[in-house]
Amino acid sequence: MDAVIRSNTMGEFDLIAHYFTRPVQRAALGVGDDCALLVPTPGMQLAVSSDMLVEGRHFFANTNPERLGHKALAVNLSDLAACGARPLACTLALSLPCIDAAWLDPFARGLLALADAHGCELIGGDTTQGPLNICITVLGEVPAGQALLRSGARVGDDIYASGTLGDARLALEALQGRITLAAPALASARQRLEAPTPRVALGQALRAIARSAIDVSDGLLGDLGHILRASGVGACVDISKTINLIAVSAEDIKATGQFGTELLPQCTLAGGDDYELLFTAAPTQRSAVAAAAQASNTPVARIGQIEAAPGLRLINAHGQQVVQRYASFDHFA
Amino acid sequence: MDAVIRSNTMGEFDLIAHYFTRPVQRAALGVGDDCALLVPTPGMQLAVSSDMLVEGRHFFANTNPERLGHKALAVNLSDLAACGARPLACTLALSLPCIDAAWLDPFARGLLALADAHGCELIGGDTTQGPLNICITVLGEVPAGQALLRSGARVGDDIYASGTLGDARLALEALQGRITLAAPALASARQRLEAPTPRVALGQALRAIARSAIDVSDGLLGDLGHILRASGVGACVDISKTINLIAVSAEDIKATGQFGTELLPQCTLAGGDDYELLFTAAPTQRSAVAAAAQASNTPVARIGQIEAAPGLRLINAHGQQVVQRYASFDHFA
Numbered sequence: 001m002d003a004v005i006r007s008n009t010m011g012e013f014d015l016i017a018h019y020f021t022r023p024v025q026r027a028a029l030g031v032g033d034d035c036a037l038l039v040p041t042p043g044m045q046l047a048v049s050s051d052m053l054v055e056g057r058h059f060f061a062n063t064n065p066e067r068l069g070h071k072a073l074a075v076n077l078s079d080l081a082a083c084g085a086r087p088l089a090c091t092l093a094l095s096l097p098c099i100d101a102a103w104l105d106p107f108a109r110g111l112l113a114l115a116d117a118h119g120c121e122l123i124g125g126d127t128t129q130g131p132l133n134i135c136i137t138v139l140g141e142v143p144a145g146q147a148l149l150r151s152g153a154r155v156g157d158d159i160y161a162s163g164t165l166g167d168a169r170l171a172l173e174a175l176q177g178r179i180t181l182a183a184p185a186l187a188s189a190r191q192r193l194e195a196p197t198p199r200v201a202l203g204q205a206l207r208a209i210a211r212s213a214i215d216v217s218d219g220l221l222g223d224l225g226h227i228l229r230a231s232g233v234g235a236c237v238d239i240s241k242t243i244n245l246i247a248v249s250a251e252d253i254k255a256t257g258q259f260g261t262e263l264l265p266q267c268t269l270a271g272g273d274d275y276e277l278l279f280t281a282a283p284t285q286r287s288a289v290a291a292a293a294q295a296s297n298t299p300v301a302r303i304g305q306i307e308a309a310p311g312l313r314l315i316n317a318h319g320q321q322v323v324q325r326y327a328s329f330d331h332f333a
Numbered sequence: 334m335d336a337v338i339r340s341n342t343m344g345e346f347d348l349i350a351h352y353f354t355r356p357v358q359r360a361a362l363g364v365g366d367d368c369a370l371l372v373p374t375p376g377m378q379l380a381v382s383s384d385m386l387v388e389g390r391h392f393f394a395n396t397n398p399e400r401l402g403h404k405a406l407a408v409n410l411s412d413l414a415a416c417g418a419r420p421l422a423c424t425l426a427l428s429l430p431c432i433d434a435a436w437l438d439p440f441a442r443g444l445l446a447l448a449d450a451h452g453c454e455l456i457g458g459d460t461t462q463g464p465l466n467i468c469i470t471v472l473g474e475v476p477a478g479q480a481l482l483r484s485g486a487r488v489g490d491d492i493y494a495s496g497t498l499g500d501a502r503l504a505l506e507a508l509q510g511r512i513t514l515a516a517p518a519l520a521s522a523r524q525r526l527e528a529p530t531p532r533v534a535l536g537q538a539l540r541a542i543a544r545s546a547i548d549v550s551d552g553l554l555g556d557l558g559h560i561l562r563a564s565g566v567g568a569c570v571d572i573s574k575t576i577n578l579i580a581v582s583a584e585d586i587k588a589t590g591q592f593g594t595e596l597l598p599q600c601t602l603a604g605g606d607d608y609e610l611l612f613t614a615a616p617t618q619r620s621a622v623a624a625a626a627q628a629s630n631t632p633v634a635r636i637g638q639i640e641a642a643p644g645l646r647l648i649n650a651h652g653q654q655v656v657q658r659y660a661s662f663d664h665f666a
Contacts, residue, residue, distance in 0.1 A: 033483050033563075034415035034548055035380035035473070040373035047368035048456060050470060052426035054463030082367035093385035093468045123381060126468075130387030135426045135459075135468035137383060140368070150366050215367055230366075 019108040020092065020122055036123035038089055044141035047085035051076050055132040059194075060175070065103045067194040068134075069110030074198045075217065076138040077118055078275040081203030082215040084148040085140030087120035095130035110195075118200055148206060148213035148279065153231035157211055157280035157306040160289060162202055162298050165220055166246035166264065168193040169271025170253070179263065185252035192247070196275035202300070205292035206279060213279035219270035223278055225312060237304035240317035242268045245301060269314075280306055352441040353425065353455055369456035371422055377474035380418035384409050388465040392527075393508070398436045400527040401467075402443030407531045408550065409471040410451055411608040414536030415548040417481040418473030420453035428463035443528075451533055481539060481546035481612065486564035490544055490613035490639040493622060495535055495631050498553055499579035499597065501526040502604025503586070512596065518585035525580070529608035535633070538625035539612060546612035552603035556611055558645060570637035573650035575601045578634060602647075613639055 040046055053072050055061055073090065080087050092111070096104075115122055120138065171189035174181045181189060199215075206213065212231055216223045220242065228235055246268050253263065277300075281289050286302075293300040307313075314322040373379055386405050388394055406423065413420050425444070429437075448455055453471065504522035507514045514522060532548075539546065545564060549556045553575065561568055579601050586596065610633075614622050619635075626633040640646075647655040 034412040034546075035382045035418060035480070037416075037475070037480055038379040038381065039477065040377075040379055042375055044373075046371040046373055046379065046472075048371065048422070048424060048470075048472065049368045050424040050426045050458050050468070052428055052459045052461055052466070052468060054428050054461055054466075057461055057463050079367040083370075085368060089381070091381060091383040091470055093383045093470075095385055095387050095466060125383050126385045128385055128387055128390055130390050130466065131464040133385070133387075133428060133463065133466045133468075135383070135385060135466075137381075137424055137426075137470040139379075139381065142370070144372065147368070147370055213367075 019104045020112070020125070022112065022122060036089070036091070038123070038139065041141055043144055045144050045147060047080055047083050047140040047142055047147065048137065049076055049079035050135065050137040051079070052133065052135040063194060064106070066106035066110035069107040069112075070114045070195045072134045072136055073111050073114045073120070074196050074275060076136045077114070077120065077198035077200055078196070078215040078217070080138055080140040081198050081200045082148065082213050082277060083140070083142060084146060084203045084207040084213070085142040086204055087118045087138060087140045087200060089121045089123045090115065090136055090138045092122060092125035093135040094125065094127050095133040096127070097129070097132060142207070146207045148203065148210055150212055150214050150227050150230035152212035153227050153233050153280040153306050154211055154282070155233055155306055155308045156283065158283055158286065158302050159224070159235060159237065159278070159280050159304040159306060160300045160302050161216070161220065161242070161245060162199050162277040162293075162300050163197065164192065164245055164247040165216065165242065165274050165276055166267030166271045167248055168196065168273040169267040170246070170248055172273070173263075173267075180254040181248065182252040185248045189248050193273055196273065198275055199277045199296070199298055201296035202277055202292065202298040205296045206277075206289070209285050209288045209292055210279040210281045213277055216274040216276045216278050217272065219272045220274075220278060221269050221312060227278070227280065228310075228312060231306075234307045234309045234311045234313070235304055236307055236313045236315055238317070239265055239269065239314050239322060241301060241303045352437045353445070353458070355445065355455060369422070369424070371456070371472065374474055376477055378477050378480060380413055380416050380473040380475055380480065381470065382409055382412035383468065383470040384412070385466065385468040396527060397439070399439035399443035402440040402445075403447045403528045405467045405469055406444050406447045406453070407529050407608060409469045410447070410453065410531035410533055411529070411548040411550070413471055413473040414531050414533045415481065415546050415610060416473070416475060417479060417536045417540040417546070418475040419537055420451045420471060420473045420533060422454045422456045423448065423469055423471045425455060425458035426468040427458065427460050428466040429460070430462065430465060451531075475540070479540045481536065481543050483545055483547050483560050483563035485545035486560050486566050486613040486639050487544055487615070488566055488639055488641045489616065491616055491619065491635050492557070492568060492570065492611070492613050492637040492639060493633045493635050494549070494553065494575070494578060495532050495610040495626075495633050496530065497525065497578055497580040498549065498575065498607050498609060499600030499604045500581055501529065501606040502600040503579070503581055505606070506596075506600075513587040514581065515585040518581045522581050526606055529606065531608055532610045532629070532631055534629035535610055535625065535631040538629045539610075539622070542618050542621045542625055543612040543614045546610055549607040549609045549611050550605065552605045553607070553611060554602050554645060560611070560613065561643075561645060564639075567640045567642045567644045567646070568637055569640055569646045569648055571650070572598055572602065572647050572655060574634060574636045
């Protein structure tokens, strides 16, 4: 077969293959056999992650297909970034109700553009007829022993977040009609929801600097909770700092009812779908973290500290504890 | 997280994880972080394959879940077998309409039993709510340069098939009411359809012996066609030999109408869902092939020859060409 994607149903679904067919780059055997073959670099560990995106749950049926192709790979690359791994390759398994060139062409374009930007070769996969479902597995590599793990946080570590937090959630609220955003603000927030930026360069730059890391997919507090549990520590987060991490300004938002003043803290602390990196590093590493951020052209903000006492405490600018609870939302609940 | 499977939706879907949670075996980092980490063996190439199974297309809604868990992994292991690769690890992405312990428990049992039998560690994945969809990616390894490819067949090679062919298709015909099978025959054929045996040991035993290989998923002739195209050769297949590869005996079948005498050749040549190995080897390797078959406890049969003339010719026991065409069926069309 001269196609990237092996179809496991006969007939026209084989045609899908041509949308994803590319010349072999780094793989020893890229396409068209029972398996793809990769040659791991000696001394490197292989990092592996799979994510599945389902229509109506992770994206709306009318989502721009080019952005969807981008996002389906971005959420996987974000997992590699959180481990400090360099992307190598990916497989794509795709279930589609029907073959629609007007959808497949931009979907493939969006996916492959991001793959190319990160040197992540599409080496194989599967296509079939069924309800729309996109499953990508990414493979990356990281020097042995240097992967960033959730379990490495230590008492006294600074806590950092990259980029912006909360805009994706704000876009979702607007698209679902619960708030109104000024048009330019909606456009930029929607870009964050539909085409997130995986922090691949930052993740690699943080190897040997950060002590723990995770990507923010379910919301800052929920994902920080994973680090705390894995590391057996607690934390204090300053919400006067996290509130500044949202890009959309409060003046662009017309919120209603139950939201109002709680909308921005809720979105930044527990919004979900951000795909930023949340990481910890010793205070002695502050200049190294700043250098890594600069080298990877990714802003980072220091938002709190790891503490010995279990649990997660929120404080305001005056150091006073905030009692409000911010539960992670279910994406499309 | 202390779970194999990272859920990307909050709440009760995290509970699914416990069905797939196992102690880490070979992986450097198995579970509960953003990525799993594997340490490839020096000198080995990594073999990667993904397959997606959709309800109603690849299996019936009422399929025994233990068998379905087995099959979902088996079809992936079969791809590793076809390359001569040794299984290392797999990821599982699972979309489920709801959480049903009565389904999940046996599904996990079937999948993990086969994984254990082949040393294929479940190292991560994803669970979400949605239409039933099972996507598995397998990782294996093979000594550099020794992978069995579709492109290696040479003129004069013998063509072999492993195990039995056609029984899975016969079971499907019976389950869909187009034929009737005696109960014991149906039970054994159904086992082939629902719980195929990936020929992992045979594939590895054939390294450096076979010149080309593929696994039979769409039907013998269709999959042989992939070898012929990739290798730039033709072939002649003796249907008096392939007809003997079906395990169910003709006396157990009550066929009707259009099937009748064509049923058995159709099932063996173009049935699909067999997951046997189809491979070629030089005639000088006949005793080596027999030894590999014996060492892996897998029967193999010599069914034809690779020829220079393009195309695929069928002959009968008298060497006369057969003109009947056997198109591969669509699985559930």
